[in-house]
Structures are given as structure tokens and as C-alpha cells.
Amino acid sequence: MRGTSKRHADLADVFNADEARVDWHDETLWFVRTKRDRATHGLEEWESLREVASEVKHHTLANLSTYLEEFEQQAIANGVQVHWATDAAEHNEIVCHLLQKHGIDRMVKSKSMLTEECHLNDYLADRGIEVIDSDLGERIVQLAKEMPSHIVLPCIHKKKEEIGDLFHEHLGTEAGESDPQILTETARQHLRDTFLTRRAALTGVNFAVAETGEMVVCTNEGNADMGAHLSSIHIASMGIEKLIPKRAHLGVFLRLLTRSATGQPITTYSSHFKRPREGQEMHIVLVDNGRSRQLAREDFRNSLKCIRCGACMNTCPVYRRSGGHSYHYAISGPIGSILAPNLDMKDFADLPFASTLCGSCSNVCPVKIDIHNQLYKWRQELVKAGYTDKKKTAAMKLMAATLSSPAKFKLAGKLGRLTLRYIPFAVNNGLNPWYKGREMPSPPKQSFGEWYASRKKEGEG
Ligand code: SF4
Numbered sequence: 001m002r003g004t005s006k007r008h009a010d011l012a013d014v015f016n017a018d019e020a021r022v023d024w025h026d027e028t029l030w031f032v033r034t035k036r037d038r039a040t041h042g043l044e045e046w047e048s049l050r051e052v053a054s055e056v057k058h059h060t061l062a063n064l065s066t067y068l069e070e071f072e073q074q075a076i077a078n079g080v081q082v083h084w085a086t087d088a089a090e091h092n093e094i095v096c097h098l099l100q101k102h103g104i105d106r107m108v109k110s111k112s113m114l115t116e117e118c119h120l121n122d123y124l125a126d127r128g129i130e131v132i133d134s135d136l137g138e139r140i141v142q143l144a145k146e147m148p149s150h151i152v153l154p155c156i157h158k159k160k161e162e163i164g165d166l167f168h169e170h171l172g173t174e175a176g177e178s179d180p181q182i183l184t185e186t187a188r189q190h191l192r193d194t195f196l197t198r199r200a201a202l203t204g205v206n207f208a209v210a211e212t213g214e215m216v217v218c219t220n221e222g223n224a225d226m227g228a229h230l231s232s233i234h235i236a237s238m239g240i241e242k243l244i245p246k247r248a249h250l251g252v253f254l255r256l257l258t259r260s261a262t263g264q265p266i267t268t269y270s271s272h273f274k275r276p277r278e279g280q281e282m283h284i285v286l287v288d289n290g291r292s293r294q295l296a297r298e299d300f301r302n303s304l305k306c307i308r309c310g311a312c313m314n315t316c317p318v319y320r321r322s323g324g325h326s327y328h329y330a331i332s333g334p335i336g337s338i339l340a341p342n343l344d345m346k347d348f349a350d351l352p353f354a355s356t357l358c359g360s361c362s363n364v365c366p367v368k369i370d371i372h373n374q375l376y377k378w379r380q381e382l383v384k385a386g387y388t389d390k391k392k393t394a395a396m397k398l399m400a401a402t403l404s405s406p407a408k409f410k411l412a413g414k415l416g417r418l419t420l421r422y423i424p425f426a427v428n429n430g431l432n433p434w435y436k437g438r439e440m441p442s443p444p445k446q447s448f449g450e451w452y453a454s455r456k457k458e459g460e461g
Pocket residue numbers: 260305306307308309310311312313335361364365366367368369371
């Protein structure tokens with residue numbers, strides 16, 4: 001079942017089989033989280049920046065259609081060709097059509113979680129078009145035929161020795177070579193050749209400014225610039241929620257984004273793309289793919305404020321110890337668990353339950369999304385819609401009935417203690433998921449209520 005399962009718990013079991021990897025994954029992400037803390041605590045105005053960003057996004061989402069139209073008009077005036085895609089299929093068709101029209105069968109792509117969401121690489125590969133991911137982490141997972149496991153650190157689940165093996169197999173490095181500097185240099189040479197020989201480049205979009213029709217792409221490797229500047233066709237794929245009204249707002253978001261993501265004060269490259277160079281074509285594909293539906297869900301609308309910094313993943317105890325692939329969706333972690341059920345409630349019904357609801361995600365979110373509250377609300381929605389495990393739902397109903405009646409509660413306690421004392425195998429077995437990771441406690445002689453009553457009696461006597 002595990003090989004084909006699409007349940008977070010089963011996929012987490014696969015990741016958890018390698019305990020050393022789990023510890024190392026946990027520690028590495030916590031290290032990124034502490035870097036984020038140092039970068040944010042040093043900034044007096046951090047909380048007001050978060051507040052402003054949240055309000056700007058709130059305003060933009062409340063007036064999304066107006067800003068989208070303004071952005072489209074400005075972009076067209078800048079010489080950009082604008083396309084609208086209702087869903088992933090339409091987005092992929094548009095990109096494919098643009099490439100086929102120019103007879104292009106190879107394209108370089110900089111990091112774009114939207115194209116992961118739309119499964120663009122597979123779609124184009126099926127039509128004979130090769131996509132080379134140019135972000136180093138993305139290229140590594142592409143060579144490994146895997147999905148990114150983190151939205152900012154796509155190959156954070158891989159050790160350098162595994163990357164060395166991949167590079168030996170695909171890029172011809174020495175067997176056993178795992179020196180990060182040598183591997184990075186090899187990737188740089190390999191990608192440089194890719195940049196120089198591809199005529200089309202696709203980039204994601206971090207922010208799009210309605211006022212000017214420009215897009216901003218943030219990278220640490222400069223790969224978006226290399227791809228876009230050396231290509232004759234630049235396609236930018238953008239979710240419709242990426243808009244901000246004015247260029248003046250960019251300062252707020254750029255200061256928040258990288259500090260939250262990696263603890264850097266600013267991204268190495270914050271590249272502005274406004275108009276095509278002479279002889280170049282520039283296209284923007286504005287993608288909905290369920291975003292309008294999420295906008296209409298009042299309880300979950302705020303999730304569209306997300307600027308994809310990954311801070312909620314780095315801090316999440318469940319993500320850190322279950323790995324990004326256990327979420328079986330392009331965007332993993334707490335925010336992915338809110339976005340995914342919007343696309344398919346049945347397929348992703350398990351994800352909002354992959355949380356302790358500790359609220360650490362909401363505390364670090366730079367745009368103040370109430371992530372843990374939304375996860376809790378999704379649980380209620382999913383139970384109402386009947387998409388949750390029937391056994392679990394029945395057990396919860398039984399539990400509610402027991403806890404709401406003192407007599408039933410006392411009886412259940414007594415039965416539980418008797419079971420643990422005389423027939424412990426009834427609960428200490430493989431059918432009990434709790435038993436997999438922990439011993440059941442030894443039964444107390446009496447309940448707290450009984451102990452309290454006896455003490456009181458002794459005191460009175
Ligand atoms: S939900 Fe917040 S913390 Fe998580 S990726 Fe989005 S912006 Fe970052």
C-alpha cells in the first residue's frame with residue numbers, strides 16, 4: 001500500500017524509515033528557522049512590516065479584478081503579450097502552443113512552483129519538448145525524477161553524497177565526489193551551456209506590479225536573468241494572487257521575503273522584467289487554477305496572501321520530521337495543506353490533519369496568515385463533506401459522547417484501566433496506530449476522581 005498510497009501518514013512512514021535522515025532534516029530546517037529569527041529580530045520595524053504587507057495583500061485581494069485589469073493594460077502597453085489560463089490544463093496548452101509555434105523543442109526554466117502545480121514539465125515532455133530546470137536545487141530533483149520537497153529549498157531532503165551520485169550518473173563527475181564546491185561548479189558549467197543554447201525561457205513571478213505592468217523575480221543564482229536575457233522568447237507564469245498595487249509596496253515585500261525564507265537581508269537578485277528587448281517576445285500567463293474559488297471561501301481567502309517564503313515549513317514540527325514529499329502536493333507543509341484541499345477535497349483530505357495546530361506557522365508568517373486556524377477550519381469542512389476516515393469520525397463521535405457525560409466518562413476510565421491491567425494485548429497490538437511509536441502507560445490503581453475522593457475522606461476522618 002505504501003508504494004502507491006497518497007496518504008500523508010503512509011508517505012511519512014517511508015521518510016521516517018531512515019531515522020538519521022529525519023534527524024538531519026529536522027536540524028537543518030531548524031537551523032534555517034533560527035537564521036530567520038536572527039534576521040527578523042534585528043529589525044525593529046519587523047512587526048509593522050508584517051502588518052503593512054498583510055493589509056496590502058488584503059486590499060489587493062479585495063480588489064483583485066480591478067488590479068488584474070490594470071496590470072494587463074500596463075503590460076500590453078509595455079509590449080508584453082498577456083494570456084489568461086483558467087486552470088492548469090489551459091496554462092500548459094498556452095505554453096506548449098507558444099513553443100510549438102516557434103518550433104522550439106527545448107526550454108530553460110527558472111524556479112516556478114506554479115509550473116510544478118500545473119505539472120508542466122511532464123506535459124511538455126509528453127509532447128516532445130524538453131525542459132531544463134536551471135535553479136540548482138530544482139535541477140537536482142529533476143535529475144532524480146522527484147518533485148521539490150520544499151518551495152524554497154527544493155532538494156533539502158538530499159544529502160551531498162546522493163547529489164554526488166546523481167552528478168556522477170548524469171553530469172560525469174568522478175564517482176564518490178561529494179565536495180559541494182566541485183558539484184556546484186559542475187552544475188554551473190552544465191547550466192551555462194543550457195542557457196547559451198536555448199531559445200526559450202520560462203520564469204516564475206514573485207510579485208507583479210499593477211501600476212507599471214512589471215514583474216519581479218527573486219533568485220539567489222541569477223538563473224532567471226540568464227534565461228530571460230539570453231532567450232528570444234520569455235514566458236512568465238504567474239498565479240493571479242501575485243499582484244501588488246504599486247511599485248512602492250515592493251520594498252515591504254522584498255524586505256520580508258528573504259529574511260523569512262533564508263535569513264538573508266535581501267535576495268541576491270531581485271530582477272525586474274517590464275518589456276521585451278528588441279527582437280524578443282515576452283509573454284505573461286495569468287493563471288487562476290482554483291484561486292478564484294479560494295477567494296470566494298471566506299475562511300480560506302487569506303491563504304492567497306502567501307508570498308511562498310517557506311518559513312511555515314521550516315518551523316513546522318510535522319513538516320520537519322515527515323519531509324516534503326509526504327504532502328503529495330506541489331506545495332508542501334502547512335500552507336500547502338490549506339491550498340491543496342481547495343483544488344481537490346477528496347484527494348487532499350488528509351493534509352489539514354498533518355498538523356499539531358501549535359500555531360508556530362502563523363507566528364512566523366510574514367503576511368500574517370492565520371495558518372493553524374485555517375487548518376482547523378478545513379478539518380471541520382472535510383468532516384462535514386464526508387471526506388475523512390469513517391472509523392476516525394465514528395471514534396471522535398464516541399469520544400464526544402463519552403466526554404460529555406460524567407457517568408460514561410467514569411465507566412470508560414474503569415474499562416480502560418481493567419483492559420490495560422488484564423488484557424493489555426487488546427491495545428498493545430499492530431491495529432493500534434499509537435502503539436507503533438510508543439508503549440501504552442501502565443494502568444493506575446484508581447482514577448484521579450477516586451484518588452481525590454479518598455484523600456478528602458481521609459482528611460475529613
Ligand atoms: S504561508 Fe506565510 S510563512 Fe508559509 S510560505 Fe506563505 S508567506 Fe511564507
